[in-house]
Amino acid sequence: MGKSLLIVESPTKARTLSRYLGDRFDIRASVGHVKDLPANELGINIENKFEPHYQVIKGKEKVIRELKKAAAQADSIYLAPDPDREGEAIAWHIAEELRSSQKEIYRVLFNELTRNAIENALKQPGELHQQKFEAQLARRLLDRLVGYQISPILWDKISRGLSAGRVQSVTLRLICEREHEILAFDSEEYWTITALLEGEVKPQIEARLWGKAGKKVKIVNQEQASALVTVLEQASYQVEKVEKKKRTRSPAPPFITSTLQQEAARKLRYNAQRTMAIAQRLYEGVELGKEGAVGLITYMRTDSPRLAKEAVTGARTWIRDNLGTEYVPKKAPVYRSRKGTQDAHEAIRPTSVTRPPEQMAASLKKDELALYELIWKRFVASQMSPAQLDQTIMHIAAGELMLRASGTVLRFPGFMQIYIEGSDNGEGGLEEGPKLPDLEEGKSLKLVKVEPKQHFTQPPPRFTEASLIRELEEKGIGRPSTYASIMQVIQKKEYTIKEKRRFKPTELGMLVNDLLVANFPEVLNVAFTAQMEAKLDQVETGNQGWLQVIEDFYQQFHQAVERAQTEMIDVKREGLPTELDCEKCGKKMHIRWGKNGLFLSCSGYPTCKNSKNFARDSKGKIQAAAEGDVRGTCELCSRDMVAKNGRFGPFLACTGYPECKNTRSLQNEKGEEKEKTVQYTDEVCDKCDGRFVIRKSRQGISFLACENYPRCRNTRPIGTGVACPQTECDGELVERASKRGKRFYGCTRYPKCRFISWSRPVDKGCPTCGNAYLVIRSSKGEEYLACPEKTCGYKENPSTND
Structure with missing residues (x-):
């Protein structure tokens, strides 16, 4: 009797399954999707009921051949890609390719990669889920239609390389609208007044002015604040009322995909893409010494906080044994899903609560351990007793004025003993406020000092990754499994940048958003996008047809x-x-797109060639950027050189542009603004007889360039004076940079000679082994000369190399 074929999408997942199943199955990996729509065309026959033209992904032909060969020898076929829509699509496309084998094809779902879960899934295999595949198909076609039909319009109207997306563009709209709110915000002044008081017993009391004659006081300027301070300095103080309340704080539910992404962003500063990549590794299996590959968490793409009974029982047992019975609630907490949630998978949790983070430290990488600890603690805390707090509010009378002081004391930590949820404003903790003295009503208080403080109302903050994910989820835009790629695209396309870990739209992003909202109001409508997500969910449940x-x-x-x-x-x-x-011809200035980005240009172009950079004032209004400072004279035409900003940073440009196109960089190797005077050399250009000058590349590598650039583009590397050490090579070592910007030294005879050195060579032989050159190395900030030969340990101080 032959083996059955078990197909998953990941080699790591295949290795983990092999550990549990041994040689009972022939386990193969598809390495992701095997089919997709073509990359260079729409791939949808719109006239023929939107028929998709799926094709085998380039490079996957060999994978399919091997799967077909294995299927021909197998008794039956089990398809086990991830238990979500994307996994269903992978399974569906593999099944299409393997149906010719005429073998029974089953669908198995692994919510976690543990022995029991794997065995149970294989004992109860199901069929391919057509509605789930059709939901993925509908999403794929919608995204393709929007992307492939709007993006070319942006290429034609603005610039090639831009893109639009059904969810991506709505996300950009949220960021741009928040920016408009910030620009339109008018900050208002207000004041707070705090009185430091003391009674018969310590500690002192910090009480804030609340009201006057029973009505709340709003202090809007210094004059009003000063008048109230005068009254408070002359007043007598008395405890009028003391309120004591007992509060409880319940734990947060176990993670779902979106909350895991949010919390990892807050606490670990991981972006969504990094979080999901690490979670995927933890789910698929990590080597744990003698145990082999073990899946440490359940499936990480889920929107349900539901937990399996066995997991709840295990958590309660661990809490009782390690923390005490008082930390175990009488009834296990049950967490409700959001409306419209697909409850196919349980929450993200550790596959075994008996693997606490400290035991995993030796087996996990630093980032894996940090995320696993977050998941483990959140799960355990979700099954613990609520925290209990005592809150005291003290009402203090000062004549007609009323002040309030509050304090909170943690009476029982409960779940906070293990885990406390983060927040987008950076706050969090045990919620303990200042402790108040135990004073009875009617007791007099003594004034120590009065402190007025000026404040200004603040605009709404820009989105962090965590707050943007929460906003998308609350509005029903997209799915948590897509958030990581969306965050990546809007930054890669330079629609947004991050300032202090918050999304800020670029001028390009604002422009693209304005044009898309004006021309595609329905597609970029937040409510419409959320409604579309709901329809895709209905397709999955079979309540609506994908077509x-x-x-x-x-x-x-x-x-x-x-x-x-x-x-x-x-x-x-x-x-x-x-x-x-336009100050030159009087016509209106227009915003145009050039190779260095957006700029102002006269609408009379090409008759009037006036152009300049622009900036926005505090309210977002466009204004011409101030002309740069004059910084010297152009060495080509003797006109003034002025400072400007371009795509690659600040630079000097000749005021004679466009007749004279001379420029100089104003950035040093660290990207700091610093004028670099042109260094002429005695070497003559062999193409136009001009003189060579020393320039720097974007990577900071010095090279020789003709002074007549751009008419003459002749360049030459600057040699180190060290001959190439390779046998029968007459080249010289010169400084170069890799594609990633890392510096190295290579031969001028490249590609014939591929010698490289990662350390700067010096034209001095080694006195110990006779090697033709030494290299400069450093240790603890000190440079020294060393022989590059591994068998020779010669070193010397560079100062002796005179």
Whole structure:
């Protein structure tokens, strides 16, 4: 009797399964998707009921051949990609390729990679889930239609390389709208007044002014604050009322995909992509010494906080044995899912609570351990007793004025003993406030000092990854499994940048968003996008057909595409109109796109070639950037050189542009602004007889360039004076940079000679072994000369090399 074929999508997952199943199955990995829509065309036959043209992904032909060969020799086939829509699509496409083997094909779902879970899944295999595949198909076609039909319009109207996406563009809209809120925000002044008081017993009391004659006081300026301070300094103080309350704080539910991404961003500063990559490794299996590969967490793409009974029982037992019975609630907490949640998988949790993080430290990488600890602690804490706090609010009278002081004492830590949830504003902790003295009502207090403090209202903050994920989830936009790629794309396309770990839209991002919102209001409507997600969920549950969803969407979308092709503002050719006047000809200035990004250009171009950079004032209004400082004279035409900003940072440009295109960089190797005077050499260009000058590349590598650039583009590397040590090579070692910007020294005869040195060579032979050259190395900030030969340990101080 032959073996059955078990196919998963990951080699790591295959190794973990092999540990448990031994040689009972022939386990193979598809290494992700095997089919997809073509990369260089739409791949959808719109006229023929949106028929998709799937094709084998380049490089996967060999994988499919091997799977077909294995299937021909197998008794039956078990498809076990991840238990979500993407996994179902992988399984479906593999099944299409293997049906010719005429073997029974089963679908198995592994929520966790443990022996019991694997054996149970294999004992109860199911069939391929057609509705789940169709939900993935509908999403894929919708995303392809939006991306492949809107993006070319952006290429034509703005610049090639830009992209739009059904969820990506709505996410960008949220970021841009938040930026508009910030720019439109008018900050208002307000004051707080705090009185430091003391009674018969310590500690002192910090009480804040709350009201006057029973009404809340709003202090809007210094004059009002000073008048109230005067009254408080002359007043007598008395405890009027003391409120004592007992509060409880319940634990947060175990992680789902979105909350894991949020918490990892807050506590570990991991972006969503990194979080999901680490979680995937923990799910698929990590080598644990003699145990071999073990899956440490359950499946990490889920939106349900549901937990298996065995997991709850295990957690309660661990808590009782390690913390005490008082930390185990009488009834295990049950957490409800959000409305519309697909409850296919349980929450993200450790596969065994008996593997605490400290025991895993030797087997996990630093980032894996940090994320595992987060998941383990959150799960255990979710099954613990609530925290109990005593809160005291003291009302203090000062004549007509009323002050309040509050304090919180943690009476029983409960789940906080293990884990406390983070917050987007960086706050968190045991919620203990200042302790208040035990004073009875009617007791007099003595004033120590009064402190007024000025404040200003703050605009809403920009989104962090955590707060943006929460916003997307709350509005029903996209799915948590897609958030990581969305965050990556909006930064890669330079639509947003991160400042202090918060998303800020770039000028390009604002421009693209404005054009898309104006021309595709339905597609970029937040409510519409959320409604579309709900329809995809209905496709998965079988309550709606995938084709009907596509047809309903495309009818309006196609009309919007046709309008945008003719009506969208052509930024590339015409520019985006502004209210600014050209100081040279009086016509309006337009925003255009050039190789260095967006800039202001006269609408009279090419008759008037006036152009300049622009900036935004505090309210976001466009204004011409101030002309840069004059910093010397152009060595080519004797006009002034002025400072400007370009795509690669600050630089000097000749005021004679476009007749004279001379420029100089203003950045040093660290990216700091620093003017670099042109260094002329005695070497003559062999193409135009001009003189060579020393320039620097983007990687900071010095090289020789002709002074007549851009008319003459002749360049030459600067040699180190060290001959190439390779036998029968007459080249010289020169400084170069790798694709990643790392410096090395290679031969001028490359590619014929591929010698490289990662340390700078010096033209001095080794007195010990006779090697032709030495290299400069460093240790603890001190440089020294050393022989590059591994068998020779010669070293010397560079100062002796005179």
